[in-house]
Amino acid sequence: MSDLSKLAASLHLPDEPLRTPMFIDGKDHTGSSAEWVTRKSPGHGVGVTATLRASAGDLDAAVAAARRAFDDGRWSRLSGEQRATVLLKAARLIRDNVETLAYLETLESGKPIGQSRGEVTAAAGIWEYAAGLARVVHGDSHDTLGPDMLGLVLRQPVGVVGIVTPWNFPFFILSERLPFALAAGCTVVVKPAELTSTTTLKLAALLTEAGLPDGVVNVVTGLGSVVGQALAEHMDVDMISFTGSTQVGRAVLAAAGGNMKKVGLELGGKNPQIVFADADLDDAADAIAFGIAFNAGQCCVSGSRLVVHRSVEAELVERIRAVLARVRTGDPLDASNHVGAIVEARQFDKIRGFIDAGTRDGAQLVCGGDTRSEGERFFIQPTVFRNVQPGSALAQDEIFGPVLSVMPFDSFDEAIGLANGVPYGLAASIWTRDLQGAFKSLRDVQAGRIWVNCTITGGPEMPIGGFKQSGIGRETGRYGVEEYTEIKSVHVQLGKRPRWIA
Numbered sequence: 001m002s003d004l005s006k007l008a009a010s011l012h013l014p015d016e017p018l019r020t021p022m023f024i025d026g027k028d029h030t031g032s033s034a035e036w037v038t039r040k041s042p043g044h045g046v047g048v049t050a051t052l053r054a055s056a057g058d059l060d061a062a063v064a065a066a067r068r069a070f071d072d073g074r075w076s077r078l079s080g081e082q083r084a085t086v087l088l089k090a091a092r093l094i095r096d097n098v099e100t101l102a103y104l105e106t107l108e109s110g111k112p113i114g115q116s117r118g119e120v121t122a123a124a125g126i127w128e129y130a131a132g133l134a135r136v137v138h139g140d141s142h143d144t145l146g147p148d149m150l151g152l153v154l155r156q157p158v159g160v161v162g163i164v165t166p167w168n169f170p171f172f173i174l175s176e177r178l179p180f181a182l183a184a185g186c187t188v189v190v191k192p193a194e195l196t197s198t199t200t201l202k203l204a205a206l207l208t209e210a211g212l213p214d215g216v217v218n219v220v221t222g223l224g225s226v227v228g229q230a231l232a233e234h235m236d237v238d239m240i241s242f243t244g245s246t247q248v249g250r251a252v253l254a255a256a257g258g259n260m261k262k263v264g265l266e267l268g269g270k271n272p273q274i275v276f277a278d279a280d281l282d283d284a285a286d287a288i289a290f291g292i293a294f295n296a297g298q299c300c301v302s303g304s305r306l307v308v309h310r311s312v313e314a315e316l317v318e319r320i321r322a323v324l325a326r327v328r329t330g331d332p333l334d335a336s337n338h339v340g341a342i343v344e345a346r347q348f349d350k351i352r353g354f355i356d357a358g359t360r361d362g363a364q365l366v367c368g369g370d371t372r373s374e375g376e377r378f379f380i381q382p383t384v385f386r387n388v389q390p391g392s393a394l395a396q397d398e399i400f401g402p403v404l405s406v407m408p409f410d411s412f413d414e415a416i417g418l419a420n421g422v423p424y425g426l427a428a429s430i431w432t433r434d435l436q437g438a439f440k441s442l443r444d445v446q447a448g449r450i451w452v453n454c455t456i457t458g459g460p461e462m463p464i465g466g467f468k469q470s471g472i473g474r475e476t477g478r479y480g481v482e483e484y485t486e487i488k489s490v491h492v493q494l495g496k497r498p499r500w501i502a
Contacts, residue, residue, distance in 0.1 A: 004018065004100050004103075004104075005099065005100050007103070008099045008100040008102070008103035008104075009099060011103065011113065011333045013041070013044060013046060013048065013107075013333075014048055014107075016047070017038050017039070017047040017048055017050040018048065018049050018050070018104075019036065019049075019050045019051075020050075020051055020197075020201045020202070021201075022051075022052050022054060022058065022062075022201070022219055022220055022221055023201055023204040023205065023217075023218060023219040024058070024061055024062045024065055024218045024219075024220070025061070025062075025065035025214050025215045025218065026208055026213075026214025026215060027214075029058065029061070030052065031052050031053075031054055031055060031058045032055045032057050032058060033052075033053065034052065035052060035053040036050045036051070036052060036053075037050060037051060037053050037194070038050045039107075039108055039195060039196075039197075040376050041107045041108065041110065041341075042109075042110035042341040042342060042343050042344055042376070042377065042378050043106070043107075043110040043331055043333070043340055043341035043377060044107075044331070044377060045374070045375040045376035045377045048107040048108065049104070049107060049108055049197075049198045051194070051197045051198065051201070051221040052221050052222070053194075053221070053222040053223065054220040054221055054222040054227050056226075056230055058220055059189070059220050059227055059230050059231060059234070060234075062189045062218035062219075062220045063162075063189055063218075063231075063234055063236050063237060064236070065214075065215040065218050066160045066187040066188060066189050066215060066216070066218055067160050067187070067236050068215055069187045069213060069214070069215030069216045070157070070159055070160055070186070070187040074213040074215075074216070075182075075185060075187060075212075075213055075216045076157050076185040076186070076187070077185075078185070080134045080135040080136070080137065080183075081134075081135055083131075083134040083182065083183060083185065084131040084132065084134040084135050084183075085131075085211070086182075086207075086210050086211045086212050087127055087128075087130055087131035087134060087179055087183060087210075088127075088128060088131045089210035089211060090127050090179075090206060090207050090210040090212070091124045091125075091127035091128045091131065092124075092210075093206040093209060094120065094123060094124040094127060094203070094206065095121070095124045097202075098117060098120045098121055099117070100202070101116075101120045101171060101199050101202060101203075102116035102117040102120050103116070104198045104199050105119070105120065105170065105171055105196070105199050106332045106333060106340070107198075108167075108170075108195060108196040108197075108198060108199075109167060109168070109195075109196050109340075109343060110296070110332050110340045110341030110342065110343055110378075111295050111296070111332055111340045111341075112332050112334075112335070112337050112338065112339065112340045113332060113333055113334075113335055114335050115294075119169060119171060119172040120171055120172075122172065123171055123172050123174075125459070125460065126172075126175045126179060126460040126476070127175060127179045129459075129460040129461065130179035130180050130182070130460070130481065131179070131183065133180065133183045133478060133480075133481045134182075134184075134481075136478075137155055137183065137184060137478075137482070137485065138155065139152065139153040139155045139487070139488075140152075140153040141153070145491070147494070147495070148493060148494045148495035148496070149491060149492065149493060149494060150491075150492045150494060151489070151490070151491055151492075152489075152490040152491075153487060153488070153489055153490070154487070154488040154490060155184075155482065155485040155486070155487060155488075156185070156485060156486055156488055157184045157185030157186045157484060157485060157486075158184070158238050158239045158262055158485060158486050159186060159187075160186070160187050160188070160189065160236060160237050160238050160239075161181045161187070161188045161189070161237070161238065161239045161240070161241060161484060162188075162190075162191065162231040162232065162234065162237045162239070162240045162241070163178060163181070163188055163190045163191070163240075163241045164190075164191045164224065164232070164240070164241070164243065164244070164252070165177075165190065165191070165192050165193060165200070165243055166193050166243050166244045167194075167195040167343055168295060168298045168299060168300070168343070168400075169295070169299075170192055170193060170196040170197070170199055170200060171199040171203070173243050174190065174192070174200055174203070176460070176464065176475050176476050177243075177264075177475055177480075178190065178203075180475065180476070180481045180484055181241075181484040182217070183481050183484075184481050184482075184484040184485050186239075186484050187215065187217070188216065188218070189218045189219075189220060189231060189237070190204075190218070190219045190220075191219075191220055191221070191222075191224070191227050191228050191231050192219065192221065193224070194221065194222060194223055194224065195343060195344060196343075197219075197221045200219055201221070204217055204218075204219045224244075224248070228242075228252075229251070229252075232251075232252045232255035232256055233255045233256075233258055235258060235259045237259075237261055238262065239261055239262035239263070239264070240252060240255075240256050240261055240262075240263055240264070241263075241264040241265075241473075241475075241483075242263075242264070242265050242266075243265075243266045243267075243300075244267065245267065245268055245398070246267040246268040246398075246423075246469045246470070249265045249267040249268075249471070252265065253472075262486075263472060263473070264471075264472060264473035264475070264483055265471040265472045265473065266426075266464070266465060266466060266470070266471045266473075266475065267300075267424075267426075267466060267470050267471045268300065268398040268426070268469070268470060269300045269302070269304075269398060269424045269425075269426030269427055269466065269470055270304060270305060270395075270396065270397070270398050270422040270423075270424045271301055271302060271303050271305065271424070271426055271427040271428055271447070272303070272305045272306075272307045272418070272419040272428050272429070272445070273287075273288050273291065273303040273306050273307065273308075273428075273429045273431070273455065274307045274308075274415055274419055274428065274429065274430045274431065274441060274445070275288075275306065275307070275308040275309065275312065275316060275431040275432075276309055276430075276431060276432040276434065276437060277311050277312050278432055278433045278434055279431035279432050279453075280431070280433070280453070281312060281316050281319055282319060283431075283453070284316065284431040285316060285319035285320045285323055286323055287303075287429070287431075287454065287455045288303060288306060288316075288320055288404070288429075288455070289320050289324050289327070289382070290455065290456070291303035291429070291455045291456055292304060292382055292384075292402050292403070292404045293324065293327055293338060293339050293382045294456060295340075296339050296340060296341070296342055296401065296402050297351075297382070297399070297400065297401040297402035297403060298342070298343060298400050298401065299400075299456070300426060300427075301426055301427040301449065301456055302400075302456075303404075303427075303429055303455055303456075304398075304403065304404060305395060305404075305407065305418075305419075305422075306404055306405065306406045306407070307409055307415055307418045307419055308408055308409070309408070309409060309410075309415075310408040310410050313406065313408045317366055317384065317386060317406055320384060320404070321366055321367045321384060324367055324368065324382045324384070325367070327339060327382055329379055329380075329381055329382075330379065339379075339381075339382065339402065341377060341379055342378040342379065342380055344378070345373070345376070345378065347378075347400065347401070348373060348378040350399075350400070350401070351371075351380055351399055351400070351401030351402075351403065352371045354393065354394060354397070354401070354403055355369050355371070355380075355383055355403060357393055357394070358385045358388070358392075358393075358394045358403075358405075361392050361394070362387065362389075363386065363387050363388045363392070363405075364385060364386040364387045365383070365384075366384040366385065366406075367381075367382075367383065367384050368381040368382050368383030368384060368402070368403075369381065369383045380401060380402055381402070382402040382403075382404070383403045383404065384403075384404045384406065385403070385404070385405050385406060386406045388405040388407050390407055390418060390421060395407060395422070396422055396423075398424070412437070412440075412441075416441070416445065419445050419446075420444075420445065420446045423468060423469040424466065424469055424470045425447045425448060425466055425467025425468040425469075426447060426448060426466040426467075426470035426471070427447050427448065427449040427450070427451070427466075428445045428447040428449075428450050428451070429452075429454070429455040430442060430450065430451070430452050431452075431453055432452075432453075438452050438453075446467045446468060447466070447467060447470075448463075448464065448465045448466040448467055448470065448471070448474075449462075449464055449465075460476045460477065461476075461477055462476065462477050463475065463476055463477035463479040463480065464476050
C-alpha cells in the first residue's frame with residue numbers, strides 16, 4: 001500500500017480510479033467477465049475506485065475455496081491460540097494502515113475523514129477483542145447423568161459463512177462480524193456493498209499478510225441483487241449474515257430456506273430518543289444532534305425520533321437547533337467538517353422526498369431542510385421537524401438520513417407507547433436523572449440496544465442486534481462468537497451399557 005499510503009497522507013484525490021480485484025483462495029481474482037465498475041466519490045463527484053462485477057461462476061469459486069479450507073481443517077482445526085495469533089496480527093496491521101483505510105472509506109462513502117479514522121481504529125480494537133474469544137469459546141459438561149455416563153456439550157464452527165455488508169459502515173460492520181466468525185473457526189465469503197467494496201478487499205490482503213491460510217476469507221464484489229442473493233441461496237454455504245434493510249432481509253431469509261442455513265440479520269431501525277422532564281437538556285441536546293447528524297444520519301442506530309415530555313419540548317428543540325447551527329457540512333476530506341456527503345443520488349432523492357412529504361403533511365420545519373447536489377456531489381443539512389404525527393411516514397419509516405422527528409408525550413405510558421409504536425426495535429436512548437424511571441423504561445422499551453443518558457457508544461464487549469423487524473441473532477460480545485457455532489450434545493458411556501435383552 002506504499003503509493004496509496006502517500007496519496008492518503010496528502011488527502012488528495014487520485015488521478016484515476018484505484019483498481020482492486022476480487023480476492024479468492026488467497027489470490028487476486030479478476031473474474032470471468034473482467035467487468036470493472038467505477039465508483040464516484042459522493043463528496044467530490046469524480047471516479048475514485050473501481051471494482052469488479054462478479055459472475056455466478058466467481059461466487060461458486062469463492063464458496064468452493066471456503067469449503068475446501070474448512071473441510072481440510074487448515075483453520076477450523078487449529079487451536080484457539082493459533083487463531084488468536086493471526087487475529088492479533090491482523091489488528092496490528094489495521095492500526096498500521098489506519099490512514100490508508102480511512103482515506104479509501106471516505107472516498108467511497110462520503111463520510112468525514114475524522115469519522116473514518118475513528119471507525120478504522122475502533123475496528124482494530126474489535127479484532128483484538130475477538131482474538132481473545134478464540135481462546136475462550138467453549139462448551140459445557142454434565143456430570144449428573146449417573147456414575148456410568150458423562151455428558152458433553154461441544155461448540156463447533158458452523159462451517160462456511162456468507163457475510164453481506166452494507167455501504168454505511170463497510171469496514172466497521174464487517175469487523176463486528178468477520179473476526180468473530182474466524183475466532184469460531186469458520187471460513188468466510190464476504191460480499192461487500194457495491195458502493196463501498198475497496199476497504200474490504202484491502203482487509204483481505206492484510207489478513208493474508210497476518211498469516212491467514214488461503215481460502216479462509218474470500219471477497220466477491222458486485223450487485224447485491226445478483227451476488228448477495230446467490231450467496232444466500234448457495235447450497236454449500238452453512239450460514240448467512242446480512243446487514244441492511246428490513247425489506248432485503250426478508251428476501252435473504254427466504255433465500256436461506258433452500259438448505260435451511262443458519263441466518264443472522266441486523267436490519268432497519270427507527271430509534272427513539274426518550275427525554276423525560278428531569279433530564280439534563282444541554283447534554284441531551286448535544287447527543288441528539290450528534291445522533292441524527294452522525295454519518296449524515298445514514299446509520300441504523302441513528303436516534304431519528306425524539307419522544308420528549310411536553311413540558312420541556314420547546315426548550316429542548318431550541319437547544320438542538322442551536323447545536324445543529326454550529327454543524328459544518330461539506331467536503332469529507334476536510335477534517336473541519338462534521339457532516340459529509342449522502343452516499344448516492346438514489347439515497348439523496350429518498351431523503352429529500354421524506355423532507356418534502358413532512359412539509360406537505362403539516363409538520364413544522366424547525367431547521368435544516370436544505371439539500372444540494374452539485375454535479376454528482378450530494379449534501380443535506382441536518383433537519384428537524386416538530387408536530388410530527390405518530391402514524392406519519394416521518395415517524396414510522398426508516399429515512400436513513402439526517403432528519404429528526406419530534407413527538408411530545410404527557411405520561412410515562414404514552415412515552416413507552418410512542419417509543420414502541422413502530423415495526424422496528426434496534427436501539428433507543430433514555431434521558432432522565434431518575435434511576436427508578438430509567439430502569440422501568442429500559443425494561444419496557446423494545447430494543448436490542450439501549451443507552452441511558454448517552455447515545456451511539458460502547459465497545460465490542462456488548463452484544464448488538466434487534467427486536468421485531470430489526471433482525472435475528474446477535475453480533476459482538478461473547479454472543480458474537482457463539483453465533484457462528486453449532487452445539488453438539490455428546491453422551492459418553494463410562495461403564496458397561498445396560499443390555500436391552502439380558
